[in-house]
Amino acid sequence: MNGIHDMGGMDGFALPTRHPEAPHFHYPWERLVFGSSLVMQKPWFIDESRFGVESIPPDLYLTTPYYARWLYRNEQLAIKYGLVTAAELADPDSVAVLPKAESSSSDDVSQLLSSMVAELDSAEAEASFSVGDRVVVKNEHPVGHTRAPRYARGRTGIVQRDQGVHIFPDTNAMGLGTKPQHCYSVMFEARELWGSRANIRDHVYIDLFDDYLESAT
Amino acid sequence: MSNKKVSRRRFLAETSAAASAATVAGAGIPSQAAAADEIVQSDYSLRAKALVSVLTKKNLIDPAAMDQVIDYYENKVGPHIGARLVARSWVDPAFRQRLLDDAGPAAAELGIPGTLNSAFRAVANTPAVHNLVVCTLCSCYPWPLLGLPPTWYKDAGYRARAVIDPRDVLSEFGLQLEQDVEVRVWDSTAEIRYIVIPERPAGTEGMTEEALAALVTRDSMIGAERAKAPA
Known part of the structure; x- marks a missing residue:
């Protein structure tokens, strides 16, 4: 979707100050949102999670702190998949406590995380492009989730590395399967993306999926 | 109620x-x-x-699992892990090559967890090339190597400007690049996570790997600053 999240190249935002020692969480609720997002048992994966954040209306997105976007997303998806109802969220005390499951503990934290990434349907896929190929990012504007940033669409670059076979986020986020395919590191001259504003020496590298690309002729 | x-x-x-x-x-x-x-x-x-x-x-x-996960990401994993990789790459050219070829298995050599089940890429700064990492679409970041991203990395101002005005961004961050240096910006749009290997500071010959790692800051591994000079 052509959302506010796709902000590469926008003007007008102030550059933030870098704080070397700033804490990860500024309020206790941020810690809660972070931790619950990682461990909650849920039927959706990372791609749909990202789409959930991107679906926040643009005016709200810009005025909502980072972890509050996660909170909004968690609420929306938990309701969509029937894990909770809006009425239950408005009145948590009304929800009955189920018999307690056994608590988990592990030295390997990855064992405690809920599954974030879907299983690839297949690790094999035909690569349409090779290192050195000149490619154009298709000028497509899907209404659903996509990881082809707007600033690259219609632009020509060179395949610089084949990153192997990955889940295709555009379909996976929409419940349409993992559609395994190659992903490539594509190098763009900064001037191809930004015209004379850019320095002639500079480059931007973007990871782009096979379906986003076509051969430059 | x-x-x-x-x-x-x-x-x-x-x-x-x-x-x-x-x-x-x-x-x-x-x-x-x-x-x-x-x-x-x-x-x-x-x-x-x-x-x-x-x-x-x-x-x-599971509240117990949630507490462990929060503690892990808040207190256990962090830039000190990436700093070990960088310091090793400064003293061991063969390791540096393996790191640049495929960062995940190279990190796993040092016993760093979580580096084999997703893809990592290390990009090295040189006198001729400066690398800067961004996620314009959200906040993608190499958690197992650097921990959680700093607030500034997730901010609209950085995400919007890093790809179009990287030299101005670096200058405002306090890093002045020579005009003849090439800037490479890496937009983390897929599941590959990037770490910058900063240049080894001058005057660090003979320092131990541990002492070198102490010079490697979080932001230097994003490309927002140089590694610290030795005291």
Whole structure:
């Protein structure tokens, strides 16, 4: 979707100050949102999670702190998949406590995380492009989730590395399967993306999926 | 009880909107803005607690696991891990090559967990090339190597500007590049996570790997600054 999240190249935002020692969480609720997002048992994966954040209306997105976007997303998806109802969220005390499951503990934290990434349907896929190929990012504007940033669409670059076979986020986020395919590191001259504003020496590298690309002729 | 809770939330939302409007309208004295922020934070807090409470009652959240995960990401994993990689790459050319070829297995050699089940790429700064990492679409970041991303990395100002004005961004961050240096910006749009190997500072010959690692800052591994000079 052509959302506010796709902000590469926008003007007008102030550059933030870098704080070397700033804490990860500024309020206790941020810690809660972070931790619950990682461990909650849920039927959706990372791609749909990202789409959930991107679906926040643009005016709200810009005025909502980072972890509050996660909170909004968690609420929306938990309701969509029937894990909770809006009425239950408005009145948590009304929800009955189920018999307690056994608590988990592990030295390997990855064992405690809920599954974030879907299983690839297949690790094999035909690569349409090779290192050195000149490619154009298709000028497509899907209404659903996509990881082809707007600033690259219609632009020509060179395949610089084949990153192997990955889940295709555009379909996976929409419940349409993992559609395994190659992903490539594509190098763009900064001037191809930004015209004379850019320095002639500079480059931007973007990871782009096979379906986003076509051969430059 | 339930009515009280709902009405409190509505009260908070309405008060927050009114307070924000007052600030925007120019009445903006700091105490009003602070009071409005407190109300907004209180609303987020109520909502976060409500969701966690309901999911916990339904056994969809294990609170013990959640506490461990929070502690791990808040206190255990962090830039000190990436710094070990960088320091090793400064003293061991063969390791540096393996790191640049495929960063995940190279990191696993040092016993760093979580580096084999996703893809990592290390890009090295040289006198001729400066690398800068961004995620314009969200906040993708190499958690197993650097921990959670800093707030500035997730900010709209950085995400919007890093790809179009990297030299200005670096200059405002305090890093002046020579005109003949090439800037490479890496937009993390897929599942490959990037770490910058900063240049080894001058005057560090003969330093131990551990001492070298102490010079490697979090932001130098994003490309936002250089590694520290030795004291």
